[in-house]
Amino acid sequence: MLSSIGKFSKSFLLKLFVGIIILPFVFWGMGDVFRGGNQNVIATIDSEKISTQEFVDHLRRFNLSEKQIKDLPKTDLVDKILSEYIGKKVMALEIEELGIIINDNSLRNIIKNDKTFFKNNKFSRTEYEKFLLKSGINAPLFEKNLVEQEKRRQFLTSLSGGIIIPENLVKKEYGKENQIKNIKFIDLEKYHSSKKPSEKNKKELYERNKDVFFKEFRTVKYAEVSPDKVTGMKEYNESFFKELDIIENNLLDGQSFDETVEKYNLKINLINKINANKENEKKIKIETFPDNLFKKIYNLKKIKSPQIFNEDSKYFIGEVTDIEKKNKSYNDPEVQEALNAQLSFKDKIESNTSIIKDISMGAYNKEKFEQFALDNNLVIQDYKIKNLKQNEIFSEEIIKRIFLTKDGEVDLITNNTLTKSFLVFIIKTEYKTLKKESNEYEKYEAKARLNLINKIYQSHDSNLNTKYNVELNKRTIERVKNSF
Numbered sequence: 001m002l003s004s005i006g007k008f009s010k011s012f013l014l015k016l017f018v019g020i021i022i023l024p025f026v027f028w029g030m031g032d033v034f035r036g037g038n039q040n041v042i043a044t045i046d047s048e049k050i051s052t053q054e055f056v057d058h059l060r061r062f063n064l065s066e067k068q069i070k071d072l073p074k075t076d077l078v079d080k081i082l083s084e085y086i087g088k089k090v091m092a093l094e095i096e097e098l099g100i101i102i103n104d105n106s107l108r109n110i111i112k113n114d115k116t117f118f119k120n121n122k123f124s125r126t127e128y129e130k131f132l133l134k135s136g137i138n139a140p141l142f143e144k145n146l147v148e149q150e151k152r153r154q155f156l157t158s159l160s161g162g163i164i165i166p167e168n169l170v171k172k173e174y175g176k177e178n179q180i181k182n183i184k185f186i187d188l189e190k191y192h193s194s195k196k197p198s199e200k201n202k203k204e205l206y207e208r209n210k211d212v213f214f215k216e217f218r219t220v221k222y223a224e225v226s227p228d229k230v231t232g233m234k235e236y237n238e239s240f241f242k243e244l245d246i247i248e249n250n251l252l253d254g255q256s257f258d259e260t261v262e263k264y265n266l267k268i269n270l271i272n273k274i275n276a277n278k279e280n281e282k283k284i285k286i287e288t289f290p291d292n293l294f295k296k297i298y299n300l301k302k303i304k305s306p307q308i309f310n311e312d313s314k315y316f317i318g319e320v321t322d323i324e325k326k327n328k329s330y331n332d333p334e335v336q337e338a339l340n341a342q343l344s345f346k347d348k349i350e351s352n353t354s355i356i357k358d359i360s361m362g363a364y365n366k367e368k369f370e371q372f373a374l375d376n377n378l379v380i381q382d383y384k385i386k387n388l389k390q391n392e393i394f395s396e397e398i399i400k401r402i403f404l405t406k407d408g409e410v411d412l413i414t415n416n417t418l419t420k421s422f423l424v425f426i427i428k429t430e431y432k433t434l435k436k437e438s439n440e441y442e443k444y445e446a447k448a449r450l451n452l453i454n455k456i457y458q459s460h461d462s463n464l465n466t467k468y469n470v471e472l473n474k475r476t477i478e479r480v481k482n483s484f
Helices: 002-006 052-060 066-074 077-098 104-112 125-135 139-160 167-177 189-193 199-208 238-252 257-264 291-298 333-360 366-375 396-403 439-467 474-481
Strands: 041-045 048-051 179-187 214-224 269-274 307-311 314-327 381-385 410-414 421-431 470-473
Touching: 041 052, 041 077, 041 474, 048 052, 048 077, 052 077, 052 474, 066 077, 066 474, 077 139, 077 470, 077 474, 104 139, 125 139, 125 238, 139 439, 167 396, 167 439, 179 189, 179 366, 179 396, 189 333, 199 333, 214 291, 238 257, 238 307, 238 314, 257 314, 291 307, 291 314, 333 410, 333 421, 366 410, 366 421, 381 396, 396 410, 396 421, 470 474
Parallel strands: none
Antiparallel strands: 041 048, 041 470, 179 381, 179 421, 214 269, 214 314, 307 314, 410 421
């Protein structure tokens, strides 16, 4: 939890609280809610205004990539970030209305009881200061974020506190995962693999996506920032971390890699033209470059923008000095593999969609199921599922889906990556018995509680949408999208 806050200014997907409900102030279907209005105000919540500058400052904290910034006018990224920001504002109003306050003593206790800052099983002020230095965040901002997070936690707890879960809900939750099912199924792998992409389709796809098929080689430099070079001592002490903070600030202010290395007399490691697999142009792997450090430096978005990296309790300065791209030919084995995979995946989606459409329209019964196997020369197999972990054929996620299918029904069930697809016919279902005094009961009571709490949160979200009048300034939103 705390380490994620430390990356406040660098993480695009950052959320500063646990279990937060994102309030659904969506940006489509809102009709007259969009107004022209004051160009300095991007949105209002009742009488409270969100200024354009306030939202732009919030948006800049996401450190969007060059491509994301370039695509802002064409995507709904700004809309989604604004929606989430409004959600946080509304929650803050609810917290204020409930009178939730975190005083200094409460904040002190939260920090002192967090094991992140322990040394020898006790809170250490030095560990706390070291954490702030490493994370690049000052104490007031960190503690402000911590207070906001704790308020949100207490707010969410207030919505769901004191819930008593009925026994029938617990048994229903248990029944979702504890069944004995007799089924017939068809593995669709042979059905999908029989459809090979044509040369014509592959060449058309290649021509449309030539820019995607390229080899990229990067030249990188890095140097270890060790205590003996920085402070003249061997220990990673407070003096070292203060100096490290100065180095990082200087880099942010524009100081170059070479200037920094020269100032501290650091040893430079130069790796010329290396790809994402740590291979040079001759496909020789550079084994001397630590894997995790390589990934961090290699994935820097801009050239000659050095950064400080922490790897295996050591600190490094690294940068990408050059990026060279070379197009791959149509006959390149990697290109052929990618084209075949993409077209096969597209065909699999289309075939599955067609079958699912027929199922949803009631066109599939046992006879249709058997006829499909016959028409496509596929094998129907009988199988008995006795528990969720029985995965000789089906993964747990697929068995959960099978358990949701009723007797006499046919369903097409896939895993999340579409690498496995099965047409399943349910013959008979038996439900296992849950005893209230068993350890299993407590487990499924917790699951039932979580589902009920989620429904309460969703209901609360709906109430908030009617309680607060949210107006969005469409012109200003468009202006923000085009201002970066």
